Amino acid sequence: MNIYLIGMPGSGKTTLGKRLAKTLGFSFTDLDIVLAEQEKMPVTEIFAQKGESYFRQAESECLKGTLQLQKSVIATGGGTPCFFDNMAWMNEHGITIFLDVSTDELVKRLTSSEDATQKRPLFANKSVEELRDSIDTMQVNRVPHYEKSQFRFFPHETKPSFVASQLKERFPDSF
Ligand SMILES: Nc1ncnc2c1ncn2[C@@H]1O[C@H](COP(=O)(O)OP(=O)(O)O)[C@@H](O)[C@H]1O
Ligand SMILES: O=C(O)C1=C[C@@H](OP(=O)(O)O)[C@@H](O)[C@H](O)C1
Numbered sequence: 040m041n042i043y044l045i046g047m048p049g050s051g052k053t054t055l056g057k058r059l060a061k062t063l064g065f066s067f068t069d070l071d072i073v074l075a076e077q078e079k080m081p082v083t084e085i086f087a088q089k090g091e092s093y094f095r096q097a098e099s100e101c102l103k104g105t106l107q108l109q110k111s112v113i114a115t116g117g118g119t120p121c122f123f124d125n126m127a128w129m130n131e132h133g134i135t136i137f138l139d140v141s142t143d144e145l146v147k148r149l150t151s152s153e154d155a156t157q158k159r160p161l162f163a164n165k166s167v168e169e170l171r172d173s174i175d176t177m178q179v180n181r182v183p184h185y186e187k188s189q190f191r192f193f194p195h196e197t198k199p200s201f202v203a204s205q206l207k208e209r210f211p212d213s214f
């Protein structure tokens with residue numbers, strides 16, 4: 040059984056994914072990293088050289104490839120659930136967790152010096168106001184997809200031990 044983490048860029052999929060995997064004794068997989076290795080270039084370059092529609096097709100194929108994994112926490116990309124049948128596919132083949140973070144909190148995280156926002160092609164070279172506007176628009180378009188997840192956690196609920204206990208409660212035979 041694999042676990043798919045879903046949410047906006049900056050919602051903490053990669054950060055929680057690593058920690059939750061450790062807590063559960065699962066492996067960790069970051070879909071963006073698998074994709075970059077497969078294409079032999081960073082995600083920003085895939086966007087720049089091959090365009091977004093190529094990226095979305097490759098991303099969906101890469102997602103379907105995770106069927107080969109067992110007991111992995113998989114950090115998806117922010118757009119993954121919003122294209123093709125990806126969201127339904129994840130619900131069918133794994134456990135889905137939506138990390139629901141407000142626009143204000145996302146702006147704060149993505150403008151922090153610790154975040155590599157320049158590595159996020161959809162946000163590179165934007166002013167704070169432009170960043171807020173594009174996050175707002177994205178939330179409106181994407182939350183309807185994200186909401187199809189089996190679990191939804193807000194930032195104060197994302198301690199790995201708490202998330203793990205909720206998973207065990209709902210799926211006692213899987214953990
Ligand atoms: N729970 C959290 N509280 C505050 N900051 C966080 C939290 N989780 C992640 N961050 C920070 O937010 C930024 C984005 O996190 P990341 O895990 O890369 O998100 P994603 O993979 O969803 O895009 C990083 O700078 C990270 O340190
Ligand atoms: O929101 C998006 O469409 C994207 C989010 C990125 O992942 P993160 O959510 O980890 O930033 C990455 O997949 C790509 O840059 C596109």
Ligand SMILES: [Mg+2]
Pocket residue numbers: 052053071114115116
């Ligand atoms: Mg990430």
